[in-house]
Amino acid sequence: MGSHTDSTPLPDPATPAGRAGLDAILADPGRAVIALDFDGTLAPIVPDPEQARAHPDAVPALAALAPKVAAVAVLTGRPAGVAVRYGGFAGVSGLEHLVVLGHYGAERWDAVTGTVSAPAPDPGVAAVRAELPGVLDGVGAWHGTWIEEKGRAVAVHTRRAADPQAAFEALRAPLGELAARHGLIVEPGRMVLELRPPGMDKGVALLDYIREIDAGSVLYAGDDLGDLPAYAAVEKLRLDGTPGLLVCSGSDEVPELAEKSDVVVGGPQGVAGLLSALADRL
Numbered sequence: 001m002g003s004h005t006d007s008t009p010l011p012d013p014a015t016p017a018g019r020a021g022l023d024a025i026l027a028d029p030g031r032a033v034i035a036l037d038f039d040g041t042l043a044p045i046v047p048d049p050e051q052a053r054a055h056p057d058a059v060p061a062l063a064a065l066a067p068k069v070a071a072v073a074v075l076t077g078r079p080a081g082v083a084v085r086y087g088g089f090a091g092v093s094g095l096e097h098l099v100v101l102g103h104y105g106a107e108r109w110d111a112v113t114g115t116v117s118a119p120a121p122d123p124g125v126a127a128v129r130a131e132l133p134g135v136l137d138g139v140g141a142w143h144g145t146w147i148e149e150k151g152r153a154v155a156v157h158t159r160r161a162a163d164p165q166a167a168f169e170a171l172r173a174p175l176g177e178l179a180a181r182h183g184l185i186v187e188p189g190r191m192v193l194e195l196r197p198p199g200m201d202k203g204v205a206l207l208d209y210i211r212e213i214d215a216g217s218v219l220y221a222g223d224d225l226g227d228l229p230a231y232a233a234v235e236k237l238r239l240d241g242t243p244g245l246l247v248c249s250g251s252d253e254v255p256e257l258a259e260k261s262d263v264v265v266g267g268p269q270g271v272a273g274l275l276s277a278l279a280d281r282l
């Protein structure tokens, strides 16, 4: 695998803004932030969310790139600690300064300390958790749907239902009502509807992090609807004079993201190849 990614050339961005973003990263890597989603971007999509793991090429590529840029961050809907575990990010040489922003930025894990910081849990989550089985029962959606307990949120997955898209659509309205009754929002994703507190998204988290690092350029890679706010953040940064490159980890499931991206690569293997090629160039 290693020799394959080592030889991958850097992609040519499809847009002038994307080319400017890549040029800025190459010209001054010491001020570049590389931010990446986890599921579908660093980790292949699998039917059972508990079995998701980073692509074998992903961590070596990140570890090769991180010492050459200002900062590398993983920005995920997962709890930060879960992403660290499933990604195998702790204790990796080269990733001593990695930051994992979990729960769409509400939680933060720093490799330097090995600890997670997070605000107090939203009481609406406990109320939703208690009512969720009854709501699913009412919709007749038990078969094949699966509740992911996320601590600060709960998610209902339909990928393993007989008809995943139909189950997803059938659950949208009732879960929306349940979330709204308890002050939560529904975050739709790839065959998943997550009920979570409002007020944070990947765009807010990315902008905060870019400010913290005082970045001069940014690369953001994602694959899902939850990455759209981060895409919007990069578009805003570009308008304000900070170049950026938008990378889509391609799939058939979320065409909206591919349409907005500068570069589309072939899933997590393609993302790892791009990161590795970037590390080689730097």
Ligand SMILES: O=P(O)(O)OC[C@H]1O[C@H](O[C@H]2O[C@H](CO)[C@@H](O)[C@H](O)[C@H]2O)[C@H](O)[C@@H](O)[C@@H]1O
Binding pocket: 037, 038, 039, 040, 044, 045, 046, 047, 048, 049, 050, 052, 075, 076, 077, 078, 148, 150, 155, 157, 159, 189, 190, 191, 192, 194, 224, 226
């Ligand atoms: O922000 P992300 O890192 O992309 O996390 C988004 C959600 O990803 C996970 O679900 C997705 O991946 C699963 C494993 O491959 C897959 O089975 C599921 O269909 C996908 O939606 C995770 O389980 C969620 O908690 C995350 O919010």
